[in-house]
Amino acid sequence: MPFRIATFLIASIAAGVCASVLLGRDFWWMGAWLGGLLWLGLDAWRAQQVLKALRNDATGLPTRGTGVWGELSERIRKLLRNREQQTRQAEDRLQEFLAAIQASPNGVVLLDAQGRIEWCNQTAAGQFGIDAERDLLQHLANLVRDPAFVAYLASWNYSRDVLIDASPQRGGQRGHPVRLSVQVHPYAGNRRMLLTRDITSLEQAEAMRRDFVANVSHEIRTPLTVLAGFVETMQNLPLDADERVRYLALMGQQSQRMETLVNDLLTLSKLEGSAAPSALQWNRARTLLVQCENEARGLSERLAPQQGHRLSFLVEADVEIAGAATELQSAMSNLLSNAIRYTPPGGEVAASWRLMPDGRAEYAVRDSGPGIAAEHIPRLTERFYRIDRSRSRETGGTGLGLAIVKHVAQRHGAELRIESTLGKGSRFALLFPLSRVREARAALGA
Numbered sequence: 001m002p003f004r005i006a007t008f009l010i011a012s013i014a015a016g017v018c019a020s021v022l023l024g025r026d027f028w029w030m031g032a033w034l035g036g037l038l039w040l041g042l043d044a045w046r047a048q049q050v051l052k053a054l055r056n057d058a059t060g061l062p063t064r065g066t067g068v069w070g071e072l073s074e075r076i077r078k079l080l081r082n083r084e085q086q087t088r089q090a091e092d093r094l095q096e097f098l099a100a101i102q103a104s105p106n107g108v109v110l111l112d113a114q115g116r117i118e119w120c121n122q123t124a125a126g127q128f129g130i131d132a133e134r135d136l137l138q139h140l141a142n143l144v145r146d147p148a149f150v151a152y153l154a155s156w157n158y159s160r161d162v163l164i165d166a167s168p169q170r171g172g173q174r175g176h177p178v179r180l181s182v183q184v185h186p187y188a189g190n191r192r193m194l195l196t197r198d199i200t201s202l203e204q205a206e207a208m209r210r211d212f213v214a215n216v217s218h219e220i221r222t223p224l225t226v227l228a229g230f231v232e233t234m235q236n237l238p239l240d241a242d243e244r245v246r247y248l249a250l251m252g253q254q255s256q257r258m259e260t261l262v263n264d265l266l267t268l269s270k271l272e273g274s275a276a277p278s279a280l281q282w283n284r285a286r287t288l289l290v291q292c293e294n295e296a297r298g299l300s301e302r303l304a305p306q307q308g309h310r311l312s313f314l315v316e317a318d319v320e321i322a323g324a325a326t327e328l329q330s331a332m333s334n335l336l337s338n339a340i341r342y343t344p345p346g347g348e349v350a351a352s353w354r355l356m357p358d359g360r361a362e363y364a365v366r367d368s369g370p371g372i373a374a375e376h377i378p379r380l381t382e383r384f385y386r387i388d389r390s391r392s393r394e395t396g397g398t399g400l401g402l403a404i405v406k407h408v409a410q411r412h413g414a415e416l417r418i419e420s421t422l423g424k425g426s427r428f429a430l431l432f433p434l435s436r437v438r439e440a441r442a443a444l445g446a
């Protein structure tokens with residue numbers, strides 16, 4: 001301010017002095033008056049320039065100039081530059097947040113106070129079958145018509161979530177229905193944030209768990225009921241020595257069944273819970289097969305004491321397999337015992353190891369048994385799945401054998417192949433990947 005007064009006075013005095021020199025002493029006050037006016041005019045013009053520039057988004061603000069107006073322009077420009085930078089940073093951060101929410105596997109929808117879509121991520125758009133751009137500001141309740149969802153949205157009671165089916169388009173894409181858990185969280189007054197979660201696999205796992213518990217209970221209850229019946233008979237009826245021996249043998253069979261079931265369950269849970277089998281521990285296929293052969297001959301003698309089975313064991317390629325010996329042994333003998341149990345006496349069962357042209361090793365068990373209808377084949381490895389329950393029960397099966405084989409195969413990166421023709425027989429094969437196969441050391445040294 002003092003600077004402005006000083007410049008004003010200097011301009012007036014200078015003009016007054018000029019007037020008195022040029023026109024005479026009597027005219028100094030006129031010069032001073034004109035000088036003052038000129039200063040004011042110039043000042044008003046510069047102020048006008050600054051105002052005009054500010055009206056036009058401050059684009060034409062005069063660059064650094066002298067005096068108050070120059071200083072003012074400069075400060076305004078600096079302030080604006082800072083603001084612009086801050087706005088840009090805030091915008092960038094917002095975009096990063098939105099990108100993060102986009103990347104979320106859960107759906108997010110923001111609703112305004114009227115329940116219209118303000119923003120939604122791609123996951124939610126896919127799950128609800130809406131278009132993130134086209135359906136902006138549409139009422140969500142008009143687009144997602146599930147009655148449970150509409151009622152939930154209108155209730156304003158969001159203490160729990162609501163379960164609905166995802167849009168059929170999405171289910172169609174995946175080929176199976178998708179279940180969603182939707183929960184609303186109100187914020188900023190009447191606005192709402194909707195979070196969705198795909199709980200299909202969770203529900204499937206829950207259903208599987210229920211089935212599993214029901215199956216296990218059923219499998220244990222059956223021999224238990226039989227056992228309890230025998231105990232009751234022995235308690236209430238006077239039995240002679242032969243009868244007692246017979247009953248005790250039958251009771252032994254039932255308890256054996258329960259033991260087998262529990263052992264199989266433990267094997268499965270161990271397979272699921274333990275670390276991947278070693279890729280450094282090499283097991284000679286020939287050795288594994290010899291052990292299986294002993295078991296198989298014993299089983300065949302027990303099941304078909306008279307006629308027996310025509311058994312053959314062949315090692316076409318002397319290979320070694322990397323993995324856990326006990327698991328490999330268990331998978332191999334499971335396939336072999338199935339072939340013997342389901343092939344009638346006199347039938348043929350052949351087990352072999354061979355090398356495929358692509359370097360993979362194959363363990364195959366072929367039998368001339370009853371064969372398996374095509375519709376059963378994809379389900380054979382499900383736990384407790386048996387084609388003929390009564391027959392399987394006769395032979396003592398619980399339906400866990402192939403589930404164990406499949407697990408062992410998966411853990412070793414192997415493929416389980418099942419081929420079968422009704423009335424002709426079946427072929428179960430395990431194909432081990434190149435990484436787990438090598439020629440046997442003993443064979444190389446020989």
Ligand SMILES: Nc1ncnc2c1ncn2[C@@H]1O[C@H](COP(=O)(O)OP(=O)(O)OP(=O)(O)O)[C@@H](O)[C@H]1O
Pocket residue numbers: 264338339342343367369370371372380381385386387388392396397398399400401402403426
């Ligand atoms: N070689 C085969 N020939 C005909 N059917 C078979 C053969 N192998 C398996 N199956 C059928 O597949 C079903 C499932 O076999 P899996 O080995 O999983 O169970 P299981 O033999 O019944 O019982 P477990 O092996 O637990 O004692 C069997 O019940 C049987 O019906």
Ligand SMILES: [Mg+2]
Pocket residue numbers: 334337338397399400401402
């Ligand atoms: Mg079996």
